[in-house]
Amino acid sequence: MLRLIPILFAFLLGGFHGAVMAQALPDEQQAEQEQEAEEDRIYGELSESDVEAFAEVHYQVRRLERDFAQQLRNRGDDDDPAEMQREMTRERIALIEDAGLNSERYRQILSAMARNEELRDRVEALEADYRGNNN
Helix, strand or coil: CCCHHHHHHHHHHHHHHHHHHHHHHHHHHHHHHHHHHHHHHHHHHCCHHHHHHHHHHHHHHHHHHHHHHHHHHCCCCCCCHHHHHHHHHHHHHHHHHHCCCCHHHHHHHHHHHHHCHHHHHHHHHHHHHHHHHCC
């Protein structure tokens, strides 16, 4: 009988753990479904001018980040990487706001673009046009 107690305890604990994990999975799935629904809602609310503004500023932000990475690699001993990062962040926010967006809206569109192929294709086509006009 004493030998069965650890086995029963392990079985019960395993069953409890399984029940907890089974509850966690639906919560994670629900959170993911809610995120997808929010992104779909955002996509449905986007005007063509929002998409155009995002595409232009997204191209500029990516270029800024690429330039920043290059500057970081080539920085001197006196250059503070944290200060360089703060400056790049200020420039990125200025670019986004100059385009008529805010950081939250920019992130929302970026997130929706990651999941929505049609939006991604529209943004990529606009960015290609923008690159072609600015080279």
